[in-house]
Amino acid sequence: MQVSITVNGQQRTDEVEPRLLLAHYLRETCGLTATNIGCDSTSCGACTVVVDGLSVKSCTVLAAQADGAQVTTLEGLAGSDGELHPVQAAFRAEHGLQCGFCTSGMVMAAIGVLADNPDPTDREVREGLEGNLCRCTGYHNIVRAVRTAAQAGPAAGQVPQAQEVVQ
Amino acid sequence: MIPAPFEYVKVASVDEALSALAEHGEDAKLLAGGHSLLPIMKLRLAIPSALIDISGIADLSYVRVEGDGADAIVAIGAGTRHYELERDEVARAEVPMLPHVAGRVGDPQVRHRGTIGGTTAHSDPASDLPTALLALGGTVVLQGPGGRREVPVTEFWTGFFETAMSPDEMVVELRVPRTGSTGWGYEKFTRRENDWPIVAAAAVGSRGGGAGGPLRVALANMAGTVLRATATEEALAGGASIAEAAELADQGTSPGADMHADADYRRHLARLLTRRALETAAGAA
Ligand SMILES: Cc1cc2nc3c(=O)[nH]c(=O)nc-3n(C[C@H](O)[C@H](O)[C@H](O)COP(=O)(O)OP(=O)(O)OC[C@H]3O[C@@H](n4cnc5c(N)ncnc54)[C@H](O)[C@@H]3O)c2cc1C
Ligand code: FES
Ligand code: FES
Numbered sequence: 220m221q222v223s224i225t226v227n228g229q230q231r232t233d234e235v236e237p238r239l240l241l242a243h244y245l246r247e248t249c250g251l252t253a254t255n256i257g258c259d260s261t262s263c264g265a266c267t268v269v270v271d272g273l274s275v276k277s278c279t280v281l282a283a284q285a286d287g288a289q290v291t292t293l294e295g296l297a298g299s300d301g302e303l304h305p306v307q308a309a310f311r312a313e314h315g316l317q318c319g320f321c322t323s324g325m326v327m328a329a330i331g332v333l334a335d336n337p338d339p340t341d342r343e344v345r346e347g348l349e350g351n352l353c354r355c356t357g358y359h360n361i362v363r364a365v366r367t368a369a370q371a372g373p374a375a376g377q378v379p380q381a382q383e384v385v386q
Numbered sequence: 387m388i389p390a391p392f393e394y395v396k397v398a399s400v401d402e403a404l405s406a407l408a409e410h411g412e413d414a415k416l417l418a419g420g421h422s423l424l425p426i427m428k429l430r431l432a433i434p435s436a437l438i439d440i441s442g443i444a445d446l447s448y449v450r451v452e453g454d455g456a457d458a459i460v461a462i463g464a465g466t467r468h469y470e471l472e473r474d475e476v477a478r479a480e481v482p483m484l485p486h487v488a489g490r491v492g493d494p495q496v497r498h499r500g501t502i503g504g505t506t507a508h509s510d511p512a513s514d515l516p517t518a519l520l521a522l523g524g525t526v527v528l529q530g531p532g533g534r535r536e537v538p539v540t541e542f543w544t545g546f547f548e549t550a551m552s553p554d555e556m557v558v559e560l561r562v563p564r565t566g567s568t569g570w571g572y573e574k575f576t577r578r579e580n581d582w583p584i585v586a587a588a589a590v591g592s593r594g595g596g597a598g599g600p601l602r603v604a605l606a607n608m609a610g611t612v613l614r615a616t617a618t619e620e621a622l623a624g625g626a627s628i629a630e631a632a633e634l635a636d637q638g639t640s641p642g643a644d645m646h647a648d649a650d651y652r653r654h655l656a657r658l659l660t661r662r663a664l665e666t667a668a669g670a671a
Contacts, residue, residue, distance in 0.1 A: 220394060237394035237437070259387050261425055262580075264495065273469075273498040279424050280499070283394045284417075284439065331494055349579045350493025 222286040226251070227295030228379065235282050241275075242266045244282035245292055253293035253323045257352070264351030267324035267331075268292050269378045274331030276350070291378040293323035296330075298379075305371035306330055306364070315364030317355035325351050329365045333376030338369050389427035393436040400529055400558055403440050408531065410436040412553050417441065418504035419467065421496055440556070441465065446503070449474045451564065456597050458564040459524070460484075464503025464557045468515075469494070471502060481562050483570040483590055487518040490572070493580035503557040506542070509549045512582040512607040516543060518572065520612050521588035521604035524562040530555035543611040565590060568598025571666030573659035574606075577646060583607055584646045585655035587615075587635070589663035593622070601664065608639035608656050615639075615660055628668060632661035 223232045245251045257265035266278040269291040296304035316322040332347030344365045368375040397403045413435035426432045446465030460481045471488040505515045525536040537550050570590040574583045586606035591599045601622045603615040617634035641652035
């Protein structure tokens, strides 16, 4: 079947099998490998991307279900001049990663948390990231990074494409 | 993990969904949020021949009040996603237990996809919203080739992954009596915050009855279906204290054992969570 999906602002049309998962579509069809597959069972959040403004686990969404949607991956966050998204910048500044495997999913989920709640408490960040596992950091620096990102204002809770999508 | 091949059909209306179901036969499955179905398809525990994607049916997503006064009903479209219900202002005012419980399902990413119709149709005894719906009362609205029919929630969940719905029907709406300011409590026990309940208890109503009805208690994961704690309810109606009545909460249940809890521990949790849910309901009344 054919799907037309806008990935990181660029519309593309691909011939896919109905059973192709969005995570595999992004990694293999689009060649965007920042989106990691960890558990492959909706538990770890490593595969989190933003679809039409909402964080989702792409290992549990069919590419077919994203037909017509706007999908943002980690690759779509930084500006064309390389300027990092506020959440990316805060993860770097606050040492919110060690091995980095969970990081792309954490950053995408954190954007979702900030979209919902622009100035969350530590507890609210932890609850908002309950679907994302990190085996390295112990979460403290991740929580700090998200709170630091919140200081950047509304941009921290937005993906570049979502600004065009919203209503 | 990759699902076995299937045909994918996207539909735009309930009528289209029903004719696709008729056309593709019993091996076809409806796909809503996909957050119960896709995981089991990836494990090849389900191998449907066709998926009929109903998530694009726009007019299946709503929360509205019908009627007024004591008979008012809150109608919730089957396609309403958990995060939409969690934030819905009408639901928060008219039946506050439901948006609260929607917010306790899984994690934000799961709530962005899963629907109330999907969790209702799936009939997992360890699910949150069905437990709340069973305590609240009301009906599941099914639509099939013969039109619409309403099944009381007390008769809808018939077994593990089994319901009173026939294969040519779909859930289109949940109808819940308005509870307004009536007291309620929801207690969910998990080891990890984003998990299904090991046991959960939902309580709603008040001793005197009144607009919100008498006290009802429903339990998750204490049998093959979500179920009402009838012994507790009867004891409360007979004047027992909350502590006394909650001690009966595991009567008539048949909890299983797994890596999280054995049956006795589940029975203990059912009694404890029932007491806490009832105390919260009584305190807020
Ligand atoms: C990581 C994770 C954590 C979770 N945690 C919890 C939790 O804590 N508590 C909890 O209760 N649930 C939990 N869930 C389950 C979640 O709530 C699911 O979204 C829900 O059970 C199914 O809804 P869905 O819309 O995704 O249905 P789908 O997966 O699309 O469908 C489920 C079943 O229902 C059928 N169906 C769907 N819609 C209809 C309809 N309108 N009419 C008839 N049949 C229909 C499908 O054919 C399928 O058989 C979790 C899921 C995941 C992946
Ligand atoms: S890979 Fe999708 S949640 Fe773990
Ligand atoms: S940084 Fe290694 S898993 Fe999170």
